[in-house]
Amino acid sequence: MRLLLRIIKFAFQHFFRNFWLSLVTVSMLTLTFLTVDVLLGLNLATDAAINNVEKRVDVSVTFKIGTEEAEVKNAASYLRSLPEVEDVGFVTPDEALTDFKTKHANNPTVLASLDEVGGNPFGYELIVRARSADNYPMILEALDHPSFRDFIEAKDFTSHETVLASLSDVTVKARWFGFTLLAIFLAIAVLIVFNTVRVTIFVHREEISIMRLVGAAGWFIRAPYLVEAFIFSLTALIISGLVVVPAVLIFNPLFDAYFETSSQLQNFFIGQAFWVFGLEFVGAALVCMASTAFAMRRYLKV
Amino acid sequence: MIRLKNVSKIYPPNVAALQHVSLHIKPGEFVSIVGQSGTGKTTLAKLLFAEEHPSCGEVIIGGWDISKIKHSEVPLLRRQIGVVFQDFKLLPKKTVSENVAFALEVAGASVKRIREVVPQVLKIVNLHDCGDRYPRQLSGGEQQRVAIARALAHKPKIIVADEPTGNLDTINAHEIINLLKKINEFGTTVVLVTHNREVVNHLRRRVITLQDGNIISDEEEGRYRL
Numbered sequence: 040m041r042l043l044l045r046i047i048k049f050a051f052q053h054f055f056r057n058f059w060l061s062l063v064t065v066s067m068l069t070l071t072f073l074t075v076d077v078l079l080g081l082n083l084a085t086d087a088a089i090n091n092v093e094k095r096v097d098v099s100v101t102f103k104i105g106t107e108e109a110e111v112k113n114a115a116s117y118l119r120s121l122p123e124v125e126d127v128g129f130v131t132p133d134e135a136l137t138d139f140k141t142k143h144a145n146n147p148t149v150l151a152s153l154d155e156v157g158g159n160p161f162g163y164e165l166i167v168r169a170r171s172a173d174n175y176p177m178i179l180e181a182l183d184h185p186s187f188r189d190f191i192e193a194k195d196f197t198s199h200e201t202v203l204a205s206l207s208d209v210t211v212k213a214r215w216f217g218f219t220l221l222a223i224f225l226a227i228a229v230l231i232v233f234n235t236v237r238v239t240i241f242v243h244r245e246e247i248s249i250m251r252l253v254g255a256a257g258w259f260i261r262a263p264y265l266v267e268a269f270i271f272s273l274t275a276l277i278i279s280g281l282v283v284v285p286a287v288l289i290f291n292p293l294f295d296a297y298f299e300t301s302s303q304l305q306n307f308f309i310g311q312a313f314w315v316f317g318l319e320f321v322g323a324a325l326v327c328m329a330s331t332a333f334a335m336r337r338y339l340k341v
Numbered sequence: 342m343i344r345l346k347n348v349s350k351i352y353p354p355n356v357a358a359l360q361h362v363s364l365h366i367k368p369g370e371f372v373s374i375v376g377q378s379g380t381g382k383t384t385l386a387k388l389l390f391a392e393e394h395p396s397c398g399e400v401i402i403g404g405w406d407i408s409k410i411k412h413s414e415v416p417l418l419r420r421q422i423g424v425v426f427q428d429f430k431l432l433p434k435k436t437v438s439e440n441v442a443f444a445l446e447v448a449g450a451s452v453k454r455i456r457e458v459v460p461q462v463l464k465i466v467n468l469h470d471c472g473d474r475y476p477r478q479l480s481g482g483e484q485q486r487v488a489i490a491r492a493l494a495h496k497p498k499i500i501v502a503d504e505p506t507g508n509l510d511t512i513n514a515h516e517i518i519n520l521l522k523k524i525n526e527f528g529t530t531v532v533l534v535t536h537n538r539e540v541v542n543h544l545r546r547r548v549i550t551l552q553d554g555n556i557i558s559d560e561e562e563g564r565y566r567l
Binding site for chain 2: 254
């Protein structure tokens with residue numbers, strides 16, 4: 040315990056006696072932490088966006104004019120029996136006509152064209168919503184069932200498919216960009232930690248030689264450098280936390296409004312702060328300690 | 342206490358610093374090792390606190406063969422041997438007391454023990470009033486006394502002093518030698534490495550003379566004969 044306290048004391052001495060070096064190291068680690076946090080935030084945003092789009096995605100199945108209601112209801116109950124289907128909405132021709140009129144109430148040309156057609160130009164319609172976007176191809180296949188495929192006029196899914204595909208494409212690209220940025224910052228942080236330890240060893244070479252002469256054990260000489268790496272990580276984590284937490288509190292209402300979520304950003308970064316920041320810290324501390332160990336192996340002869 | 346059996350130290354590619362050196366130093370002795378520069382005096386001193394390892398032969402300290410001492414055992418040896426150098430090797434940013442305490446701190450001594458020992462050893466070297474001063478505020482002789490106080494912190498059985506008067510004027514050199522004699526009178530074995538003729542002749546103690554890595558004389562009440 041006594042030795043541990045002395046190791047911590049020496050580590051803090053190293054940290055403060057090379058203040059500017061420590062500052063650069065901590066800044067780089069802070070940037071790395073912030074990149075990780077932005078990446079996590081981006082991940083949450085893309086997940087929320089995908090969920091949002093998925094919720095809006097449906098297949099609208101339009102039946103030919105003159106199809107009997109019983110046939111349509113038969114198709115609806117078949118679709119409801121499929122495990123992939125979340126919900127099936129039933130729209131009668133009259134309802135479809137009313138919707139159309141309401142939607143185009145301000146457009147007399149469109150309404151006039153209805154009069155020209157004469158009667159109700161709409162057939163029955165089913166609005167099918169799947170449990171997941173991946174289920175749509177299967178549902179479209181199911182709509183080819185021989186008992187009702189001849190009654191179907193059109194199946195509309197294409198436009199949503201494009202939105203989903205482009206969204207996941209953007210997500211993948213954003214993640215790749217984030218990971219590349221993270222890898223660059225991490226590599227710079229590792230090099231800076233390595234250099235800081237190298238310079239600290241050089242600055243303390245006299246003290247190290249005296250420690251050896253008066254009987255300090257090798258591990259006692261090395262340990263403060265590892266603890267210093269720990270201090271770098273902890274300081275950077277605290278600084279990044281001081282930036283991230285207020286940012287989350289500020290952006291949380293905007294995030295909720297935009298993605299129609301309920302405090303998702305706050306629940307993740309603040310509700311699960313122990314895990315989010317804890318894992319970030321463990322990762323950074325391990326990387327810093329490995330870098331320190333490598334620098335010591337190379338430059339600290341005890 | 343200290344026994345060297347047929348010890349040689351060869352530095353690459355083929356420089357012999359010591360050749361087949363054998364000697365025995367009994368507990369409580371005060372031995373001067375003399376010789377001109379480059380005769381192997383410092384190498385011999387370094388072998389005693391395992392800063393160097395012999396190329397062949399045995400170095401035995403208090404019954405412990407340190408010729409092939411494990412890396413992890415070196416700190417234990419150094420806590421039993423006090424070492425003093427020509428350039429003092431004090432930490433400039435620490436006070437006198439902190440410099441002495443440092444030796445105990447790194448060895449894991451308790452705060453209570455540090456508070457007991459530091460004033461004691463500073464009193465032995467007559468610097469009990471200078472505990473709060475920094476090395477730069479002391480004369481060369483005083484700095485060397487701080488180094489001796491630090492060497493005494495572990496209450497060692499052996500003190501190895503490598504040219505401790507090399508940077509000092511005659512008066513300060515005599516003070517340091519008298520201090521080492523006083524420490525020797527308390528029972529500590531002192532090995533003094535020097536090429537200071539006046540110091541050796543004044544001491545009238547055992548003198549081992551080295552030349553080209555060999556012992557050329559070993560006299561009980563010797564004089565500087567080179």
